[in-house]
Amino acid sequence: xxxxxxxxxxxxxxxxxxxxxxxxxxxxxxxxxxxxxxxxxxxxxxxxxxxxxxxxxxxxxxxxxxxxxxxxxxxxxxxxxxxxxxxxxxxxxxxxxxxxxxxxxxxxxxxxxxxxxxxxxxxxxxxxxxxxxxxxxxxxxxxxxxxxxxxxxxxxxxxxxxxxxxxxxxxxxxxxxxxxxxxxxxxxxxxxxxxxxxxxxxxxxxxxxxxxxxxxxxxxxxxxxxxxxxxxxxxxxxxxxxxxxxxxxxxxxxxxxxxxxxxxxxxxxxxxxxxxxxxxxxxxxxxxxxxxxxxxxxxxxxxxxxxxxxxxxxxxxxxxxxxxxxxxxxxxxxxxxxxxxxxxxxxxxxxxxxxxxxxxxxxxxxxxxxxxxxxxxxxxxxxxxxxxxxxxxxxxxxxxxxxxxxxxxxxxxxxxxxxxxxxxxxxxxxxxxxxxxxxxxxxxxxxxxxxxxxxxxxxxxxxxxxxxxxxxxxxxxxxxxxxxxxxxxxxxxxxxxxxxxxx
Numbered sequence: 135x136x137x138x139x140x141x142x143x144x145x146x147x148x149x150x151x152x153x154x155x156x157x158x159x160x161x162x163x164x165x166x167x168x169x170x171x172x173x174x175x176x177x178x179x180x181x182x183x184x185x186x187x188x189x190x191x192x193x194x195x196x197x198x199x200x201x202x203x204x205x206x207x208x209x210x211x212x213x214x215x216x217x218x219x220x221x222x223x224x225x226x227x228x229x230x231x232x233x234x235x236x237x238x239x240x241x242x243x244x245x246x247x248x249x250x251x252x253x254x255x256x257x258x259x260x261x262x263x264x265x266x267x268x269x270x271x272x273x274x275x276x277x278x279x280x281x282x283x284x285x286x287x288x289x290x291x292x293x294x295x296x297x298x299x300x301x302x303x304x305x306x307x308x309x310x311x312x313x314x315x316x317x318x319x320x321x322x323x324x325x326x327x328x329x330x331x332x333x334x335x336x337x338x339x340x341x342x343x344x345x346x347x348x349x350x351x352x353x354x355x356x357x358x359x360x361x362x363x364x365x366x367x368x369x370x371x372x373x374x375x376x377x378x379x380x381x382x383x384x385x386x387x388x389x390x391x392x393x394x395x396x397x398x399x400x401x402x403x404x405x406x407x408x409x410x411x412x413x414x415x416x417x418x419x420x421x422x423x424x425x426x427x428x429x430x431x432x433x434x435x436x437x438x439x440x441x442x443x444x445x446x447x448x449x450x451x452x453x454x455x456x457x458x459x460x461x462x463x464x465x466x467x468x469x470x471x472x473x474x475x476x477x478x479x480x481x482x483x484x485x486x487x488x489x490x491x492x493x494x495x496x497x498x499x500x501x502x503x504x505x506x507x508x509x510x511x512x513x514x515x516x517x518x519x520x521x522x523x524x525x526x527x528x529x530x531x532x533x534x535x536x537x538x539x540x541x542x543x544x545x546x547x548x549x550x551x552x553x554x555x556x557x558x559x560x561x562x563x564x565x566x567x568x569x570x571x572x573x574x575x576x577x578x579x580x581x582x583x584x585x586x587x588x589x590x591x592x593x594x595x596x597x598x599x600x601x602x603x604x605x606x607x608x609x610x611x612x613x614x615x616x617x618x619x620x621x622x623x624x625x626x627x628x629x630x631x632x633x634x635x636x637x
Contacts, residue, residue, distance in 0.1 A: 137510050140430030141185035143193075149420040150190075151197040154339075157418055158201065158305050163335035166322040167418065169310040170342035174236050179343050181624065182358045182435040183425065191341070195308060196240045203304035204237060204244040206230055207311040207321050210251050210258040210274075219312060223619070227261050229312040234270065246300055248273040250317030273300050278320060282396050289403040294327035308341075314366070323400060330404050337409070338401060339418045340390075345370045347384045347414050348422040354435035356385060357470045361442035363387075364463045365455065376412035384414040436470060437603075440477045443467045444626035448609055451629040477626065479605040482506035482514045484628075487607040490518035500633045505529045507623075508603040509536065519569065519632075522552055525606065526614040527575035530621070533599060534592045546592045547575070547582045572610075572617025599623055608632040 158165050172178070173191050180188040187193065195202055212226045219229055230247060237244040247265055249258050252274035262272045275297040280287030287293050300321075307325070309318045326336040344359035356370050373386040375394060390413040401408040410416045425431055446463035449455035467474070475481055487504035494502055503525040504518040515536050517528035531546055540546075552570065555578060559565040570578060576596070583590040600622035608630050610618070618625045 138427070138430045139185035140427035140434065141183040141424050142426050143185060143187040143190055143424065146186075146421060146424030147190060147193050147197065149423050150194045150418070153420050154194070154198060154306065154341075154418055155201070157337075157339060161335070161337040163337060164302070164305055164307060164329060166307050166309060166325060166336060166338050168318045168322050168338070168340045169308050170314075170318070170340065171344065173233060173310050176343065178358075178362055178438070179421075181441075182355050182438045183421070183431055184434050185426070186424070191343075192236065192240050192242075195237075195242060198306060199242060201304055201306045202242065203302040203307045204242065204246065205300055205302070205307060205309045205321060205325075206233060206244065206247045207250050207309060207316045207318050208247065208261075209316045210249050210253060210255045212313070212316065213249070213261050214255045214257045216257075217313070223616075226312040226316075227257075231265075233310070233312070245270050246273070246302075247271070248275055248300060248317070248321055250275045250320060251277045253277075273298055275317065275321070275324065278324075281320075285396075285399055285403055289327060289400060294324045294404075295331070297324050299328040300325060319397075323404065326401075326404050330406075335405060337405070338416065340413075340416050341418050343419060343421050345385050345387055346422040347373070347386060347417060347419060349385065349425075351385050352469070354432045354439065354470060357466060358435040358438045358442070359387070361439045361463065361466050364442065364446055364466065365459055367459075367462065373412050373414045376414040379411035379415075384412075386413045386417075436472055437477060439467065439470050440472055440474055441624060441626050444474065444477075444605075444628075447629040448627060451631075452609070477603070477605065478512075479506045479508050479514065479603050480626075482516055483605040483607050486516035486518055500631070503606065503608040503632050505604060505606045507533045507599075509533065510598065510602060521569060522556070523569055523575065524571045524611065524614055525608070526572040526604070526610055526618065527570050529604065530572055530575060530596075530599070530617070531579075531592075533602075534595050537595050537598050538591060540588065540592075544588065546586075546589050547578045548585065551578045551581050571613030573613040573620070574617075576617055576620070596621060 174189050176188045180186045208226055208230050217226045234244050247270055249262060249272065252258060265272050278288055278293050280293060309321050311318050322338055326338065329336045345356040349356055351370055351372060360368060360370055369388040370385055371388055371391055373384045373391065376382060376384045394413045398408045443463045446455055446460055450460040483504055483506035486506060487502065490502045490504050502518060504516065505525040506514055506516045507529050508514055513536060515529065515533045517525055517532045519525040520528065535542060555570060555574060556568045559568045579589060579593055583593045602623055604618065604623050604625040606627035609627050
């Protein structure tokens with residue numbers, strides 16, 4: 135089902151834009167929208183909702199351009215600790231700079247950044263100076279004393295009032311961040327407190343894609359959200375506040391449901407009332423109305439669940455995920471009624487490994503690795519490693535040959551190119567592992583394309599591998615991961631190091 139579409143992005147953008155504007159019309163003051171999830175390149179959404187443009191949110195904001203102001207939040211501790219975004223492989227502070235540029239590419243001016251829970255951290259001060267030298271206005275907010283229990287302190291001049299107000303003019307203010315825990319909600323409430331003191335009537339809303347409130351609780355798309363947030367333990371639940379108020383069943387996640395009573399009290403304290411009777415009421419998510427083929431989305435979401443579980447297994451092996459998170463992932467897989475072999479590329483990769491071991495006279499010392507790739511038309515391609523190539527690198531070449539119907543014996547990369555790169559890695563860089571990874575094979579293929587027309591066709595055909603699926607029998611190297619990411623390939627691996635001795 136790689137090529138099948140189950141979501142209408144144009145309908146979603148249209149409905150989402152109109153819904154936000156309607157919300158503004160029904161309020162008497164400025165609307166602050168806490169924007170959760172990824173603002174750009176939302177690959178999770180595009181994977182579980184085939185047809186979802188990964189930049190949909192930005193396109194919605196572009197449609198709201200004349201009504202929009204933007205604030206980016208970043209937690210000072212994340213700057214200090216160099217917290218990384220796993221999808222991009224860049225730090226949170228670098229992502230703030232990237233986001234400002236991304237907004238500019240869509241014709242949106244974003245020149246306001248707030249560093250939250252600021253305690254004069256050296257890295258945060260340096261980052262602030264860097265932004266200011268580039269024309270960005272940077273504000274600092276301290277932790278709110280008394281939060282969350284002491285509402286009277288929180289909603290006072292010694293609480294939210296102690297942090298400076300960020301000047302905004304537009305009727306809609308989007309508050310976004312590079313990741314969770316960055317202080318988006320606190321920033322919204324801080325702004326609302328200052329405006330309410332001036333006699334204005336600001337309001338709050340939340341824009342998050344998942345879970346989708348009008349899909350069933352155990353719909354694969356919603357379960358995939360649990361798999362994506364397995365590290366923080368989000369659980370989808372029926373919004374009992376909404377059901378009690380309206381008699382309608384909707385879905386929300388545990389953190390929002392737990393936070394709602396407190397948030398409701400804070401909003402009442404700030405504005406004198408809370409017009410929302412449930413967390414679902416606070417949302418402005420129209421994503422569910424963009425689904426055009428439920429079966430396609432169910433299949434895609436199930437595949438994402440399996441991918442996430444494989445990732446968690448590997449994280450557990452590498453020590454970056456706890457046993458609790460690992461067991462939680464297994465329960466999610468069980469709840470979805472899935473097995474890891476329901477991913478079409480898993481068994482072919484493992485079979486390719488068995489065959490490669492047999493070719494090595496049955497010697498399984500952990501040094502033999504294999505991989506498989508599912509092309510857009512459903513065909514499966516396999517490969518294993520050699521003295522010259524990683525399994526992933528060999529797989530990419532085999533896949534391109536299959537796409538172009540090129541004989542397996544044809545060399546897409548001249549031996550002299552491989553030998554030259556190998557020589558540099560071995561004799562100049564003193565590397566122990568000299569076989570080429572995916573990233574290196576892409577460079578080698580580009581060099582070969584200068585001299586070989588077939589290699590040139592192969593380079594262009596690399597575009598055909600975007601959104602295909604790969605499974606490794608081992609944890610891929612950083613160079614393999616970088617190459618796969620650049621090609622837009624969704625990959626998983628068995629929780630196994632390529633070699634028995636790892637330390």
